[in-house]
Amino acid sequence: MTQQQDILTPHGYHGRYLRIDVGTGRHESIPLPDHVLRSFLGGTGLGVYLMFQERQATVDAFDPAAALAFTFSPLVGSPLTTSAKFAVINRSPLTQQYNDSLASSGFAIAGKNAGWDAIVLTGQAASPSIVIIDDDQIRIENADDVWGLPVSAAEQQLRERLGKRFRCATIGPAGEKLVRFATISHDGRHAGRGGSGAILGAKNLKSIAVAGTQQTPWADAPALHKYSKDLSKRSFGPATAKYRELGTAANMLTFNRLQALPTRNFQRSRFEEAEQLAPETLGNVRNKTRHSCVACTIGCEHVYKLNQDKGNGVRVEYENLFALGSLCEVGNADDVLQASRLCDELGIDTISAGGTIAFAMECVERKLLDQPWLEFGSGTALRRAIEMIGSREGIGDDLAEGSRLLAKKFGPEAETFAPHVKGLEIPGYEPRALQTMALGFAVGTRGADHNRSGGYEADFSDRVDRYRADARSITEAIRSEDQAALMDSLILCKFLRRVFDDFFAESATMLKLVTGWDITTDELQTTAKRIITAKKLFNIRAGWQPADDILPARFLQTHPQNDPDAMLSSEHLRDLVDRYNRSRGWSTDGWIESDSLTSLNLDKLLPTEISD
Amino acid sequence: MVIRVEFYGIARQRADTATIHVEEDGSSLTLGELLQQIVTQIPELAQDCIANDQLQTGYVANINGQEFISDPRRIIESGQSVLIMSADAGG
Ligand code: SF4
Numbered sequence: 210m211t212q213q214q215d216i217l218t219p220h221g222y223h224g225r226y227l228r229i230d231v232g233t234g235r236h237e238s239i240p241l242p243d244h245v246l247r248s249f250l251g252g253t254g255l256g257v258y259l260m261f262q263e264r265q266a267t268v269d270a271f272d273p274a275a276a277l278a279f280t281f282s283p284l285v286g287s288p289l290t291t292s293a294k295f296a297v298i299n300r301s302p303l304t305q306q307y308n309d310s311l312a313s314s315g316f317a318i319a320g321k322n323a324g325w326d327a328i329v330l331t332g333q334a335a336s337p338s339i340v341i342i343d344d345d346q347i348r349i350e351n352a353d354d355v356w357g358l359p360v361s362a363a364e365q366q367l368r369e370r371l372g373k374r375f376r377c378a379t380i381g382p383a384g385e386k387l388v389r390f391a392t393i394s395h396d397g398r399h400a401g402r403g404g405s406g407a408i409l410g411a412k413n414l415k416s417i418a419v420a421g422t423q424q425t426p427w428a429d430a431p432a433l434h435k436y437s438k439d440l441s442k443r444s445f446g447p448a449t450a451k452y453r454e455l456g457t458a459a460n461m462l463t464f465n466r467l468q469a470l471p472t473r474n475f476q477r478s479r480f481e482e483a484e485q486l487a488p489e490t491l492g493n494v495r496n497k498t499r500h501s502c503v504a505c506t507i508g509c510e511h512v513y514k515l516n517q518d519k520g521n522g523v524r525v526e527y528e529n530l531f532a533l534g535s536l537c538e539v540g541n542a543d544d545v546l547q548a549s550r551l552c553d554e555l556g557i558d559t560i561s562a563g564g565t566i567a568f569a570m571e572c573v574e575r576k577l578l579d580q581p582w583l584e585f586g587s588g589t590a591l592r593r594a595i596e597m598i599g600s601r602e603g604i605g606d607d608l609a610e611g612s613r614l615l616a617k618k619f620g621p622e623a624e625t626f627a628p629h630v631k632g633l634e635i636p637g638y639e640p641r642a643l644q645t646m647a648l649g650f651a652v653g654t655r656g657a658d659h660n661r662s663g664g665y666e667a668d669f670s671d672r673v674d675r676y677r678a679d680a681r682s683i684t685e686a687i688r689s690e691d692q693a694a695l696m697d698s699l700i701l702c703k704f705l706r707r708v709f710d711d712f713f714a715e716s717a718t719m720l721k722l723v724t725g726w727d728i729t730t731d732e733l734q735t736t737a738k739r740i741i742t743a744k745k746l747f748n749i750r751a752g753w754q755p756a757d758d759i760l761p762a763r764f765l766q767t768h769p770q771n772d773p774d775a776m777l778s779s780e781h782l783r784d785l786v787d788r789y790n791r792s793r794g795w796s797t798d799g800w801i802e803s804d805s806l807t808s809l810n811l812d813k814l815l816p817t818e819i820s821d
Numbered sequence: 822m823v824i825r826v827e828f829y830g831i832a833r834q835r836a837d838t839a840t841i842h843v844e845e846d847g848s849s850l851t852l853g854e855l856l857q858q859i860v861t862q863i864p865e866l867a868q869d870c871i872a873n874d875q876l877q878t879g880y881v882a883n884i885n886g887q888e889f890i891s892d893p894r895r896i897i898e899s900g901q902s903v904l905i906m907s908a909d910a911g912g
Contacts, residue, residue: 447869447879450831451907459830463906466829467886489833527912637912659912669881669910671889707879707909774887 221283232332251282254698256298266750270302273333291702304632308403313502323421381556390561428725448707452509482540531637532563544588555599564634630657644678822899853893
């Protein structure tokens with residue numbers, strides 16, 4: 210690549226990011242050269258690059274020097290379906306490791322139109338504030354009027370104050386109180402996992418508002434429109450019918466039948482009351498509406514009315530139903546929907562909330578925690594616990610730390626059944642019955658994660674034995690991580706994935722039409738590996754150890770009470786992890802050797818003192 | 822012989838029932854034969870769920886809640902349950 214080419218900004222990008230010190234109000238525009246953009250694309254890929262640029266691996270998430278990055282992508286603003294997405298990247302207050310989370314809709318388009326490929330916030334405001342970015346005009350305003358408000362009320366007030374042109378990413382009271390699994394919300398969607406909302410709270414920021422007028426051109430607009438039209442048409446087909454007609458909640462009965470539905474803090478994998486929480490039942494007894502993110506032709510959001518409720522209803526996802534339902538053994542749909550709404554309004558990740566509360570319920574049962582009201586099956590207890598987390602009152606102050614820190618407080622017995630990997634609570638996939646997913650959870654750079662590894666896809670096929678993971682599972686786990694790394698960097702919605710015959714080949718086409726790059730499938734495979742390796746390298750710099758790639762003892766010593774076949778030993782998992790590491794080109798223990806850095810060009814792309 | 826067929830997710834929506842039973846002479850039949858029998862009982866599934874003796878993209882079959890299968894020649898024994906469900910388990 211010539212120097213001349215490198216200083217030209219490719220189509221689809223602005224070639225710069227905005228860095229704001231919210232303590233001083235100082236801001237600067239920092240160039241993003243072509244070779245960096247091509248190497249990391251956008252979304253989570255660009256995010257991990259920025260975390261290195263900002264030297265975040267050893268900065269505590271609540272330190273004023275902590276950086277919180279919002280990244281966009283070349284596809285944002287294009288006619289490609291599901292492309293209106295943004296990523297939030299940070300060192301997690303929950304895991305102390307690399308973290309990214311995604312959300313959708315107007316914020317992505319408005320943020321990119323403001324003229325930036327990414328926005329990085331550092332520093333700490335002296336008092337509650339909002340950051341307002343209006344093209345190149347940056348200002349920080351007082352947020353006293355919205356501080357303490359639940360998410361939807363704060364969003365409404367900010368809309369009235371700033372006008373409809375602005376799109377806001379906002380925290381709820383939980384973020385203000387530094388709940389370690391607080392979310393950042395935008396228009397009913399949440400950058401949910403890993404506690405990015407608490408970082409915004411630590412910076413005394415209620416919201417970041419964006420508006421702009423700077424659309425990026427596309428390399429081949431007519432061909433892009435044609436391709437986008439065809440992709441939209443394909444997105445109406447059977448591959449996405451589940452999402453359109455039932456939503457992710459369709460998993461409920463299927464998982465229950467397969468004994469893969471985590472129940473009673475992973476003591477069981479089948480929930481007697483699953484039927485009550487299934488969309489097939491909910492849809493029969495309540496009004497339902499369907500929504501979609503901006504620029505999406507699928508529309509997977511199913512919003513159900515609460516009984517005797519005049520509000521807007523509750524968006525129902527499988528992960529909410531599992532975490533606040535079966536995991537806590539709450540089978541009353543109204544209780545679960547109310548709990549879900551409470552989490553959304555307080556700005557709390559439902560998976561971590563449900564995981565931590567279910568864990569605490571088991572601690573009560575085992576007499577490790579003296580809170581007799583906090584019992585499995587009680588919807589009242591569930592809601593009370595969520596409220597206490599949001600305000601950090603009483604036991605809520607401990608629960609707000611997440612299950613890993615809570616378990617440390619209760620001692621070694623509790624640590625065996627705290628449901629997390631690297632501090633991130635396990636999502637709704639029983640790992641002993643879905644063992645490719647178990648491997649994905651163990652090695653996940655974000656912790657237990659069903660979005661950065663879709664190992665469950667292989668477990669739901671005849672390509673692997675879901676009860677006995679082997680070499681095929683390792684190949685599948687890597688394939689799935691690579692695909693997710695590319696999807697999350699482009700950024701496209703994962704629910705589109707089955708629409709593509711060859712996702713890497715079509716990604717090359719999309720990138721060519723948008724950016725003009727003559728990019729190959731092989732180059733994109735390397736890009737995906739680079740992004741995954743960079744995340745792992747960040748974790749190593751942040752203190753990762755090989756022993757962190759493990760599941761809690763419960764999963765390696767016992768089977769779910771109802772399913773004796775679902776066994777996974779620690780030796781077996783260790784062997785899978787070792788072989789996964791070698792397949793990635795790392796040492797058996799998972800350390801990254803210099804050859805890997807060189808082959809992926811990370812030795813040149815990342816700051817020298819970090820890649821050394 | 823009797824085989825119990827359970828539908829989940831979109832397959833249940835299309836079939837408009839949670840379960841059916843397929844009864845045949847003999848002690849076994851193949852997955853392909855079973856799928857053809859299912860379509861005979863529920864023609865609505867012929868559109869986007871079952872084509873000839875195969876499940877369409879987007880659907881998978883499972884025996885007894887344990888093992889996923891796709892080969893149309895795979896033998897199903899009397900008394901087994903076959904689950905038809907969405908292949909995409911994303912949440
Ligand atoms: S499929 Fe669902 S989550 Fe994905 S972009 Fe569309 S509405 Fe949003």
